[in-house]
Amino acid sequence: MVKKGEVEELISKALAARERAYAPYSGFAVGAALLTSSGKIYEGCNIENVSHSLAICAERVALFRAVAAGERQFSRIAIVSEGGAMPCGACRQVLAEFSGGLEVIVADTEGAWRLFTLEELLPKRFGAKIGLGEGCGGDERGREGKGAYKEYLALDDEPEEGKGRAPASGPGETCRGGERS
Numbered sequence: 087m088v089k090k091g092e093v094e095e096l097i098s099k100a101l102a103a104r105e106r107a108y109a110p111y112s113g114f115a116v117g118a119a120l121l122t123s124s125g126k127i128y129e130g131c132n133i134e135n136v137s138h139s140l141a142i143c144a145e146r147v148a149l150f151r152a153v154a155a156g157e158r159q160f161s162r163i164a165i166v167s168e169g170g171a172m173p174c175g176a177c178r179q180v181l182a183e184f185s186g187g188l189e190v191i192v193a194d195t196e197g198a199w200r201l202f203t204l205e206e207l208l209p210k211r212f213g214a215k216i217g218l219g220e221g222c223g224g225d226e227r228g229r230e231g232k233g234a235y236k237e238y239l240a241l242d243d244e245p246e247e248g249k250g251r252a253p254a255s256g257p258g259e260t261c262r263g264g265e266r267s
């Protein structure tokens with residue numbers, strides 16, 4: 087259960103981090119505060135570059151700082167921006183690498199916020215556990231390890247006997263069979 091005081095503390099840290107954003111090109115400042123399972127908080131802000139594609143989001147800055155400090159387990163992240171922008175797809179994937187069950191608080195600069203789980207923001211994500219039968223990448227029931235990864239990459243190859251081929255419409259179509267109702 088999320089306690090209001092804990093949420094507010096994390097949001098205020100993200101808000102402070104947002105003040106340090108380096109966003110001279112977009113003018114869109116974002117701050118993030120990532121809570122580890124051990125109770126530490128790592129902050130991040132977006133950092134842009136004159137070569138625009140090299141910009142990095144606040145969420146990933148916070149995560150990379152935490153991982154570089156030896157942290158691997160996270161329980162919650164707060165992300166603050168004007169209007170409360172949702173985290174981009176790249177950040178969702180990177181956050182999922184460490185904490186599939188992460189709670190994601192998206193807040194605006196006025197203090198309004200919404201709580202999501204990473205699972206709902208990035209369902210059927212690409213992961214090391216692959217299984218087309220039940221759900222797709224990242225599913226607990228999938229196979230694990232390098233062999234499964236190879237199998238995933240091999241979907242465009244000629245199908246083996248009885249294995250079938252990935253349909254021309256792409257992975258979404260492949261996943262449909264594993265959809266849980």
Ligand SMILES: [Zn+2]
Pocket residue numbers: 143144145146173174175176177178
């Ligand atoms: Zn992002």
